Amino acid sequence: xxxxxxxxxxxxxxxxxxxxxxxxQNFNHDTMYWYRxxxxxxxxxxxxxxxxxxxxxxxxxxxxxxxxxxxxSFSLTVTSAQKNEMAVFxxxxxxxxxxxxxxxxxxxxxxxVL
Amino acid sequence: xEQVEQRPxxxxxxxxxxxxxxxxxxxxxxxxxxxxxxxxxxxxQLLMKVFSSTEINEGQGFTVLLNKKDKRLSLNLxxxxxxxxxxxxxxxxxxxxxxxxxxxxxxxxxxxx
Numbered sequence: 001x002x003x004x005x006x007x008x009x010x011x012x013x014x015x016x017x018x019x020x021x022x023x024x025q026n027f028n029h030d031t032m033y034w035y036r037x038x039x040x041x042x043x044x045x046x047x048x049x050x051x052x053x054x055x056x057x058x059x060x061x062x063x064x065x066x067x068x069x070x071x072x073s074f075s076l077t078v079t080s081a082q083k084n085e086m087a088v089f090x091x092x093x094x095x096x097x098x099x100x101x102x103x104x105x106x107x108x109x110x111x112x113v114l
Numbered sequence: 115x116e117q118v119e120q121r122p123x124x125x126x127x128x129x130x131x132x133x134x135x136x137x138x139x140x141x142x143x144x145x146x147x148x149x150x151x152x153x154x155x156x157x158x159q160l161l162m163k164v165f166s167s168t169e170i171n172e173g174q175g176f177t178v179l180l181n182k183k184d185k186r187l188s189l190n191l192x193x194x195x196x197x198x199x200x201x202x203x204x205x206x207x208x209x210x211x212x213x214x215x216x217x218x219x220x221x222x223x224x225x226x227x
């Protein structure tokens with residue numbers, strides 16, 4: 001079996017700060033995703049990538065950048081943290097991103113902005 | 115685009131009782147349906163994946179019902195036990211690729227002794 005590792009687990013930032021979240025997977029999956037999970041809301045897609053160096057915007061991409069330098073890693077950057085922002089960011093991967101393929105998730109990075 | 119509404123947001127039942135979580139969706143082209151379970155401190159794990167061709171899907175201790183006419187998906191837990199305490203998320207996908215998966219807002223289920 002494989003695993004998705006997200007670092008850090010907790011991230012505290014200052015308003016206006018640029019913050020980077022990292023994700024590694026050893027499933028050898030082609031497609032990776034970044035979701036934002038807010039209390040009381042469903043998971044919302046920020047960015048996804050179908051292969052190394054590919055980037056596709058999701059519904060919530062504004063205010064974020066992403067990078068997929070290697071097949072196994074996918075990073076997300078909050079370009080300017082918003083005051084009092086609090087959310088969990090989930091990384092996921094799937095085989096080739098075919099429709100109907102299950103997603104495998106990491107444990108999440110919990111972001112708090114002071 | 116697809117809208118998925120999940121109810122209830124919180125649910126508390128006694129051990130041994132049943133629990134029902136329901137999602138309604140809007141896109142008639144939706145074809146793949148998923149239930150994910152997120153235990154406290156853990157990652158989301160797939161509970162069941164169903165296709166629109168199957169209306170009743172049974173797992174260990176639960177049943178997933180799909181009503182395409184009403185665009186309703188439900189997760190029915192029978193004889194709930196403490197290990198069922200978790201957050202549950204439905205997810206719906208049409209034939210457009212995984213980037214078009216739409217998640218429900220989640221249901222936090224608590225099993226009381």
